[in-house]
Structure formats: structure tokens, C-alpha cells
Amino acid sequence: MLDDGVAGLLAIRKCGGVTIAQDPEDALFSEMPRNAVDRVRPDYVASTADIGDIIIKVVAEESPEPPHVPEYLSMEANMSENGSFDIEKVSQLGSLTSPDCPDCGGTLTRVEKDGLNRYRCHVGHSFTADYLLEGMGERLEHSLWAAIRGFEERAALLESMAEKAASQGRKRSADFHMKGAEEAQSHAKVLGAMLNAGWLRTSESDQSGGGSGPGRG
Numbered sequence: 001m002l003d004d005g006v007a008g009l010l011a012i013r014k015c016g017g018v019t020i021a022q023d024p025e026d027a028l029f030s031e032m033p034r035n036a037v038d039r040v041r042p043d044y045v046a047s048t049a050d051i052g053d054i055i056i057k058v059v060a061e062e063s064p065e066p067p068h069v070p071e072y073l074s075m076e077a078n079m080s081e082n083g084s085f086d087i088e089k090v091s092q093l094g095s096l097t098s099p100d101c102p103d104c105g106g107t108l109t110r111v112e113k114d115g116l117n118r119y120r121c122h123v124g125h126s127f128t129a130d131y132l133l134e135g136m137g138e139r140l141e142h143s144l145w146a147a148i149r150g151f152e153e154r155a156a157l158l159e160s161m162a163e164k165a166a167s168q169g170r171k172r173s174a175d176f177h178m179k180g181a182e183e184a185q186s187h188a189k190v191l192g193a194m195l196n197a198g199w200l201r202t203s204e205s206d207q208s209g210g211g212s213g214p215g216r217g
Helices: 005-014 031-039 048-059 072-082 087-091 127-167 171-198
Strands: 021-023 044-046 095-100 107-113 118-123 126-128
Touching: 005 087, 005 118, 005 126, 021 031, 021 048, 044 048, 087 126, 095 118, 118 127, 127 171
Parallel strands: 021 044
Antiparallel strands: 095 107, 107 118, 118 126
16 A cells, blocks of 8 residues: 555645655655655655755755644644543544454544545554555455365365265265365355455555465565
């Protein structure tokens, strides 16, 4: 996703600061600075070789009168500084939303400011919409891999039971267990095909498909 710098740049601008972003063409991973350039329109876009000179230039200039800091930014800054993220304070920033926090499972508050949707839980985790989507996708992917593993283990057990029943001449039981094994294998293949088709992909630049298996990342 690499869009976590957008909210910070917007906050700097709201507080009267100068915003600088790396030129996407100069970046090893261009998505983060490209998101910043496209969504914030920084005061300066430059290569890493030139950013130092820009900072020296800006620091040497006379600072304008700082604008009034928005209340929501003051609240979030105080929460981060004091490490205090209780439910009542976080809920004042926006409205409760149905997705829960991918990191801790807590309730998320949606903060809609400056054309950007952000989501924050009461223990301090914060996400842009893109990062929330990525986190939800990773959690869902892990669940699906666990389901695939469960179906495969079920199929293996049922096949063993079918073989045991067949060796004892219990054809009806053997057929019943083998049918169950085939159904479990079929379910595992369907879920595997969904993951390999990349339907959990969260960005246009993600060409890796749905994932490489359990334990990814």
C-alpha cells in the first residue's frame, strides 16, 4: 500500500508547515511518494540528492504566522504523545465503523478529514483506507489458508477411514468416507483457486496474486 505518509503530510500542511516529497522516479519503491504527490500536492517534489538543499533553503526563510491547528489534529497529537487512546477520546474523532482493527480486533473509528478516510482504534493502531483493506485481506487470506489445511487434513483422515473400512469388507462405510474425502478435497481446491487467482489483491501494482501460502509476511 505504501500510503502511510499521506496523512502526515496533510497534517504538516494544516499546521502551516512546508511539505516535501521524494520524486517517485527517484525512489526505489515509488508508490509511497507517488501517493503523496498525487493526493497532497507537496510544496516541493525533488530527488533525495536535492532535498537537503531544499530544507536548508526553507529553514533560512522567515516563517509565516502559524495557522490555527485543527482541534482533531491536536487531539490525535496529544493521544500519541501521552499514549492515551481510550474509547471515549477516539470516538470523538469520527464515527464508529463496522470493520474491526486487523491488528487487535478492536472497534475502529472512521476519521474523515481533508478528503482522506483514516481509521483508528482505541489502543492506537491507525490505518488509511488502503492499509485497512490490506490488513483485512491478510487476515482473510490467513483464515482461508487455515481452512484449506483443515479440508486437506479432513480428506486425509477420511481416506484413511475409507481404506480401513474397505479392508474389513464394509463397502458402504468405505464409500461414505471416500465421498466425504473427495468433497473435502474439492472444497480445498476451490479455496486454493480463489487465492491463486489473486482476488485478495489490494492494489493495482500488486501482481503477486493472492499469496504464497500460510505464514506469508
